[in-house]
Structures are given as C-alpha cells and as structure tokens.
Amino acid sequence: xxxxxxxxxxNAAHKLFREEWSDEKNLETFGKCSNPNWHxxxxxxxxxxxxxxxxxxxxxxxxxxxKNIIRTQVTDALDHKNINLDVNFMKGKMASxxxxxxxxxxxxxxxxxxxxxxxxxxxxxxxxxxxxxxxGE
Amino acid sequence: xxxxxxxxxxNAAHKLFREEWSDEKNLETFGKCSNPNWHxxxxxxxxxxxxxxxxxxxxxxxxxxxKNIIRTQVTDALDHKNINLDVNFMKGKMASxxxxxxxxxxxxxxxxxxxxxxxxxxxxxxxxxxxxxxxGE
Amino acid sequence: xxxxxxxxxxNAAHKLFREEWSDEKNLETFGKCSNPNWHxxxxxxxxxxxxxxxxxxxxxxxxxxxKNIIRTQVTDALDHKNINLDVNFMKGKMASxxxxxxxxxxxxxxxxxxxxxxxxxxxxxxxxxxxxxxxGE
Amino acid sequence: xxxxxxxxxxNAAHKLFREEWSDEKNLETFGKCSNPNWHxxxxxxxxxxxxxxxxxxxxxxxxxxxKNIIRTQVTDALDHKNINLDVNFMKGKMASxxxxxxxxxxxxxxxxxxxxxxxxxxxxxxxxxxxxxxxGE
Amino acid sequence: xxxxxxxxxxNAAHKLFREEWSDEKNLETFGKCSNPNWHxxxxxxxxxxxxxxxxxxxxxxxxxxxKNIIRTQVTDALDHKNINLDVNFMKGKMASxxxxxxxxxxxxxxxxxxxxxxxxxxxxxxxxxxxxxxxGE
Amino acid sequence: xxxxxxxxxxNAAHKLFREEWSDEKNLETFGKCSNPNWHxxxxxxxxxxxxxxxxxxxxxxxxxxxKNIIRTQVTDALDHKNINLDVNFMKGKMASxxxxxxxxxxxxxxxxxxxxxxxxxxxxxxxxxxxxxxxGE
Numbered sequence: 075x076x077x078x079x080x081x082x083x084x085n086a087a088h089k090l091f092r093e094e095w096s097d098e099k100n101l102e103t104f105g106k107c108s109n110p111n112w113h114x115x116x117x118x119x120x121x122x123x124x125x126x127x128x129x130x131x132x133x134x135x136x137x138x139x140x141k142n143i144i145r146t147q148v149t150d151a152l153d154h155k156n157i158n159l160d161v162n163f164m165k166g167k168m169a170s171x172x173x174x175x176x177x178x179x180x181x182x183x184x185x186x187x188x189x190x191x192x193x194x195x196x197x198x199x200x201x202x203x204x205x206x207x208x209x210g211e
Numbered sequence: 212x213x214x215x216x217x218x219x220x221x222n223a224a225h226k227l228f229r230e231e232w233s234d235e236k237n238l239e240t241f242g243k244c245s246n247p248n249w250h251x252x253x254x255x256x257x258x259x260x261x262x263x264x265x266x267x268x269x270x271x272x273x274x275x276x277x278k279n280i281i282r283t284q285v286t287d288a289l290d291h292k293n294i295n296l297d298v299n300f301m302k303g304k305m306a307s308x309x310x311x312x313x314x315x316x317x318x319x320x321x322x323x324x325x326x327x328x329x330x331x332x333x334x335x336x337x338x339x340x341x342x343x344x345x346x347g348e
Numbered sequence: 349x350x351x352x353x354x355x356x357x358x359n360a361a362h363k364l365f366r367e368e369w370s371d372e373k374n375l376e377t378f379g380k381c382s383n384p385n386w387h388x389x390x391x392x393x394x395x396x397x398x399x400x401x402x403x404x405x406x407x408x409x410x411x412x413x414x415k416n417i418i419r420t421q422v423t424d425a426l427d428h429k430n431i432n433l434d435v436n437f438m439k440g441k442m443a444s445x446x447x448x449x450x451x452x453x454x455x456x457x458x459x460x461x462x463x464x465x466x467x468x469x470x471x472x473x474x475x476x477x478x479x480x481x482x483x484g485e
Numbered sequence: 486x487x488x489x490x491x492x493x494x495x496n497a498a499h500k501l502f503r504e505e506w507s508d509e510k511n512l513e514t515f516g517k518c519s520n521p522n523w524h525x526x527x528x529x530x531x532x533x534x535x536x537x538x539x540x541x542x543x544x545x546x547x548x549x550x551x552k553n554i555i556r557t558q559v560t561d562a563l564d565h566k567n568i569n570l571d572v573n574f575m576k577g578k579m580a581s582x583x584x585x586x587x588x589x590x591x592x593x594x595x596x597x598x599x600x601x602x603x604x605x606x607x608x609x610x611x612x613x614x615x616x617x618x619x620x621g622e
Numbered sequence: 623x624x625x626x627x628x629x630x631x632x633n634a635a636h637k638l639f640r641e642e643w644s645d646e647k648n649l650e651t652f653g654k655c656s657n658p659n660w661h662x663x664x665x666x667x668x669x670x671x672x673x674x675x676x677x678x679x680x681x682x683x684x685x686x687x688x689k690n691i692i693r694t695q696v697t698d699a700l701d702h703k704n705i706n707l708d709v710n711f712m713k714g715k716m717a718s719x720x721x722x723x724x725x726x727x728x729x730x731x732x733x734x735x736x737x738x739x740x741x742x743x744x745x746x747x748x749x750x751x752x753x754x755x756x757x758g759e
Numbered sequence: 760x761x762x763x764x765x766x767x768x769x770n771a772a773h774k775l776f777r778e779e780w781s782d783e784k785n786l787e788t789f790g791k792c793s794n795p796n797w798h799x800x801x802x803x804x805x806x807x808x809x810x811x812x813x814x815x816x817x818x819x820x821x822x823x824x825x826k827n828i829i830r831t832q833v834t835d836a837l838d839h840k841n842i843n844l845d846v847n848f849m850k851g852k853m854a855s856x857x858x859x860x861x862x863x864x865x866x867x868x869x870x871x872x873x874x875x876x877x878x879x880x881x882x883x884x885x886x887x888x889x890x891x892x893x894x895g896e
Contacts, residue, residue, distance in 0.1 A: 075620070076586065076587065076617060077617065077619070077620075078582075078583065078615070078618075079618070080614060081613065081614040085250050087248070087251040088251070090405075103405060104405070105412060106291035109292060111292070113223055113290075113292060114250055114252055115222055131501075131514060131581070132581030132584045134617075138516060153243065154243035154246050155248070156248035159248045168406030172350050172407065173401060173406045201222065201253055202355065203354060203356075204355070205353050206352050206353070207350070207351040207353070215856070215890070215891045215892075216889070216890050218887065227679075229678070240679060264855075264858060264861070266853075268788060268789070268853065268855070269857055269858045270855060270857060275790060305679065307680030309626065310675060310680045313624065313675070340629040341628060341629070342626070342627050343624060343626045343682075344626075344670075345624050346623070346625075348623065360798050361772040361796070377542060380838065380839035383840060385772070385840070387770050387799055387838075387840060387841065388772040389800065390800050390801040429794060434796050442540075442543030444542070444543030445489075446545055447538060450487065450538070475801055477491060477493075478491060478548060479489070480545075481487070481533075482488070494750075496749065498659070499662070518702060520704070522635070522704035523635040524633050524635050524662055524701075524702040525634060525636070525662005526633055526663065526664050527663050527664040527750070565655060565657050566659070566661060567660050570659045612633065612664055613631075613664070638817065640815070652816070715817070716816065720761050720812045720818065720819055721817045724812070751766040752763070752766070753763070754761060754762065755761070755762040757760075757762075
C-alpha cells in the first residue's frame, strides 16, 4: 500500500453567512468572514490516493488521470468562482473549509475508484495558517 | 543606505470588469477574472523601506511602527473585503494587481517619511505565480 | 470526523545542556546545540483538532477561539523567550523539540476539549529540515 | 511515542521507460516522462522515525546519526546521479516516485532500528505538486 | 513604470561537461555536476516584464499572453527534456544556470516587445539554494 | 553581467539591548526583542555575486568556492551561536538584522573579489515576515 498526492490550486470568493440570521448575528459568529460583499482565497488542494503499485508502470494511479479527474470534477467548478453562488455541489451548504473539503471528497471518490485506486484524504488550505483534512468518514 | 522589508497578508474578493462593457467583452479581455460573481485571493504584500541605520538602535525604521502604518493605512481596509466595492482608495479604479500596488504605495508614502525613512517599493503577490512590483515612479 | 489545523509561530532561544554534565560531555552528546551561550530558532507550530462539523456554522471549532487558546496557553509564554529559563511549563525539562511538543500538547488538551473538540496532534518545526509530531500517547 | 522527521534533498535524472516496449508505447503510457534522453528533478525526502523519548537527552534518535544514515544509505547514492543507470538499489526497477520511496524505506529500515527507533514512513516529493508516502507495508 | 512577474516551472536533465576535456578534468572543474550519466532539476523561472499600466485594463501586459510566450518560446522546449541534447537554443553551449538564463532572455525579448512591454529580467532557480538573475546586458 | 545567489542558513540567539540603558528603556525601545534572557531565529542569508560568465565553465563564480567562503567567513561564526556574545565581527555592535547584514557584507567582500567576481548584495531574513538588504554603500 502506497499513498500518492496531487496538489491543485483554485482562487475563489466566499463568505460565511446564514441568510436567515441578522448581519449582527453573522458578524458575531463568523467575524470578518461574514462580510456581505464577499472576500476570497487562493485555495490549495491536496488529493491523496492509495493503492498498490502496478509492477509494469511503477504507478499507483496515472497522475495525468488523477489531474484530469480533479480538474473536471472539482477545480473547473471552483476556480475564479464564488463558492456560495456558482458551485453546484456547494448549493445550500455553508462555504466553510470543512464543508468544502467534505464536498470535494464526495465529488472525487467514485472517479478515483474507477481508476483502480482508493481516495484516502482531502487536505484543503484556506490560508498558510489554516487547513482542513478529511478522510472520508 | 539599507533596505528593510515587512511582509503582510490580506484575503480579498475582486473582479476585473468594466461596467460600461458587455459581459462578452469583459470575458474576452479579462478571461475568468471577469466572473460577475467575483473570485478572490490571499494577497501577500512586501513593503520595502530604505534609509540609514540609527547607530543607537541599529534600526532603519522601527518595524512595530512600519507594521502599524501598513495595517492602519492598507490592510485593515483590504482584509476580508471586496476590493471593487469596499475599499475607499480603490474607488473608481480597476482592481488589477498593478493598480492596487500603485494605490498601496500612495497610501504609505508620507506615513513612512514621517518615520524618517523612505518608501522604496511595493511588491504584491496575487498568486504564487504572479506578482507586481512598483517603485513609485 | 474532520481535522482542522492552525499554524502559529514563535521565536525563542534554547540550548541542549545538562547542568550535571561537563561541557565536554554536553558537547559530545548534543554537538553545537550545547553552546553555553544559547542559540535560537523560528519555531513553527501546527495544532490539529478533530471533531464533527457543526451544521449551523460549518465549523469543527471556531478558529478565533483556537488561536486564542494557542496564544494564551502556549505562544505568549514562548515567543521572544528563553525556553530553558523563561517558560514555566518547561522548567526542569530538556529543551528538545520532542519534549517541547509533548509539553505544548499537555498545555492545550483540556482547553480544546472545553470547545467541544479533541486535540489530535502537535507538529513542531525547529528548522525547515527537522520537525516532531506528537499525538498524545 | 513521538515522531521525528528529517528532510534531505537530492537532484537526479531519470526516465519512465520499459526497454522491452516501443518508444510509442512508452510515450503513450508515460507521456513526456518517457523522453529517451532523460529529464530530472530536485527530490525532497522526508524520513520519519518513531520511538519513545530518552529522558536524559530528550531525543527519540540523535538527528546527527539519522542524517548520517540517510546520507550513507540513500542520498550519496542518488544525488547528482541517474536513477535508472547509477543506483545499485534501483537496478532493474521502474524509476517512479512510488518505487523509489519503497526502495529508500528498505535501505533505511534496519539502520534506524540499530539506533533504537523505528522507521515510520518515507515521504518523497518529485515536484511541488506530486509526492508519495510509504509506511512500510 | 511597473514590473510584473510570471513564474513557470520545468523539469530537465543536464550535466556540466566539456567533451574536449578528460573525465578527470571535468570532475575537478564541475564536481558531481559532471556525472556523465546526467542529473536533473526542477527549475523555477521568473520572467519580469516592465511597462506602463493600460488605463482601460489595468494591465502592463496580458498575463495570458505572457504565459503563452513563455511556454511556446521556452518551457515547451525545456520541460522533461535534456538541456544538453534536446534544446535547440542551447546547442553548443554550457548547460549552466547562468548560460541558460541568458538564452531564455534572448528567446523572450522580442516576443515581449511585440506585446508593447519590455523584458526586464530573468530569474532562474536551479535549487532552493542557488539562483541566477540576468537583466539583458 | 549576470547575478548569482547562494542561500545559506544559520540558527542563532540574540537580543536588542543597550547595556547603558535601563531595562525599562530597552523594553520601550526594542519591545520583546529586549528580553534579557535572549531569544533566537533561523536566519536565512542570500549572498548575491555579480560578474561576467567564463565561457569555458559557464560560471560567474564556482559555487563550491562561494559556499566555502560564506561558511568560513560568516556562518561557521554565527551558526548555533549567540550573536551578541560569541561573534568576533559583531563585538560592540547592535545585533539588529540591519547591522548584521552590513557586517556580513564586510566579511565577504574581499574574499569574493579574490575569485574574480564582485559582491553585489546581502539579503538577510530574520523571520518569514522581515528581511533586510544591503548593497555595500
């Protein structure tokens, strides 16, 4: 069993905000992340896949395929977008790093399995000081 | 003459968009940066000050003062904000990294001079792959 | 279950030195880290907390609270200090990265639990080439 | 139980190529990594060792010893070398990051155990976007 | 006048070696960089362009165009290649970082000028510890 | 004319403190950097040399020589040392980053010139947020 990780990046706007709450309650709960006019981040995404090494190729997974999957299932939908408004798989969800990491895991899981490997974890950096990791359960 | 640099960071939303143009022309000119619903970045700002070394303190400028100036004049206005909508010193300007770097230089210049030093340059990273530098002329 | 990590930094002096040993034995055992006049580092600390996501906020823990806990319980005591001489929770201990990581874990554990989450691990970088991780047991 | 990690680096040439395949099949399978004239990387290697803390020294392992082991058993053989042609412990193997990580683990395991610790994992970066981790089974 | 920089990366093999010299003299002069079987690097390239800001777009140069120029004129020729054997604009030249930086400058100069800007400098990292800068004269 | 830069690192203790001042005045002027028991940093040093490219070697300067000079003239004296107490070329000087950068320049200048090149600048990072540059005048 070996683990291989691919890094991808995307730049997006978001806010932490519950429409049914007042601006005051949003501010109290989410601080400056609740700015109604949005803010944004350069997100860094690390996708880790595990499996056995194919003796012919020396690969766990073809990284070109993994890159393709991440782009078509995840980063094309997020890059230069508004996470709250533009992203189908985030509709109706809080745009926190935690919730986004879980949603990205769910977007990728079966596509990685179709390549004969297993999705191990999603690590998502919001800033150089904050990141989230999700292992699928 | 010695140069000293302080790094500060801010997270903001923006778009590259001219209201008087059609969405198509904006898209053609600015690509995915024209997304009407905004996107965002973790900006990294490097402020370089030059001067002579004070023999008593060994300092060109007190970095606590420089940090204060950058926060009150620049990053408090930009952090967790929308550059196009929320920032007084960017009103009516294109929210490109180039234009933002010039505006930040102008915000800081006299405040640095009041400390007995000279503002040498602003370096502003939009992503790990793109940055802008402005030397004041 | 999701894992969230906060990075904090502190700059400190230390030495690896046993007072009951001769300078020669200290040098032989600890090499240049035993310099009697101290040396120092920019430490990078990664605190990882785990828990379930609060459906209202999308948070495992409020990062502002986590940041507060790390500062009041750990980094205020270490930053710009001498680890051997100035830090209560390191008194009588070797100032190695391993021992410091364990002490930081013990400083944080109950305070993180009071926020409804669990302290998962402490990762502590002494230099870009050396770091230690402790998971609490 | 505590984990300590040492980073080392080496620069090497390699190609992903099976001699018994045509250039076309190699290109189709390995893409530009199959260039017959080689390409190369700045590899970053993270060796993680686990054990209990020696109460006299505060160490899991003497990092000077760990550094020595990594250099004599691994990086002296790889640095400024061709992984396919020059490295005994890679003879007859695919020069993929996955296979190389496993081979490095096998080179180090018993030497780390002779120091009274246990080799926990090898993490090997081929580029800033791709890395592999191996835990020994 | 404002400066804008684009980072691109390429992975390549090379050696420092003069065919008309003996292996001994090559080794004495170039050290382990003279390994006849090649070694390689992850090169990081920073291309800095200067000009005035277009008031309509806020741009010095369209970064999509700059990226295109760098790829078609430079990195497509170098990435996953052997600098000594595969690269037309390096034929007959020493494959040192210095010589490569000058050659890259010459590849880019007129193409940048066709975009209405001026090529200011090339910065080329061979490793995290070594880099070269060339300003065109 | 081409510029080549070598990075070296050292870990050291220091304080910003004038013995002839009271602790109160030191604290007021230098803040937490005045802690009488010292603190410390992982310093990063970038030494930039300029010259013409030797057509035989492709080098401005032999980097092995430059590395040697930096180690024997600068980092051997600073690494794992106390800048205020242990370093001959800092005796009687303030241990600020500015003053240290100037002193390092003076240590290196003639040794670089003996290699047929010219010392262009010293860049010295005290933390990831603060650095100083000195060009020799």
